[in-house]
Amino acid sequence: MVNIERQRAATQRTTKLNQILFSIIVLGLSVTLNDCYSVPGVPNSIRAQFRFIIFAGIFGLIDSAIGLAAIFIAVIPSIVVTAVDALAAIFVVAGGAVRIPPAREADRNY
Numbered sequence: 001m002v003n004i005e006r007q008r009a010a011t012q013r014t015t016k017l018n019q020i021l022f023s024i025i026v027l028g029l030s031v032t033l034n035d036c037y038s039v040p041g042v043p044n045s046i047r048a049q050f051r052f053i054i055f056a057g058i059f060g061l062i063d064s065a066i067g068l069a070a071i072f073i074a075v076i077p078s079i080v081v082t083a084v085d086a087l088a089a090i091f092v093v094a095g096g097a098v099r100i101p102p103a104r105e106a107d108r109n110y
Contacts (some may be wrong), residue, residue: 012071020064023084049098056088056095060081063088 034050070076081089 009071013068016064016067016071019067023057023060023064026060026095027054030054030057053095053098053109056091058086059091101104 030050034047034054035099036040037046064079066076067081070078070081
């Protein structure tokens with residue numbers, strides 16, 4: 001029984017560390033694309049979409065931190081971790097469903 005608990009904790013740590021890694025990737029890519037689209041003439045709606053994706057990356061990092069803390073600190077209830085995980089999943093899926101129009105060559109800011 002003890003080995004099963006250790007294996008479950010190791011799996012949870014690995015999952016949360018992967019979530020941190022991919023949240024950093026999402027955050028970095030969305031900030032970079034936001035900078036590319038921050039030229040005159042680009043509608044504010046496109047910038048708002050990138051800001052939402054940036055928010056989703058930051059929320060994913062917060063979710064990962066809460067999940068890692070819950071593994072080591074037994075005070076955090078599992079329902080809180082589950083609720084924050086569900087919110088993070090909704091935000092990430094909504095951020096992935098956003099359609100960003102392709103930038104024209106003249107609008108790129110290199």
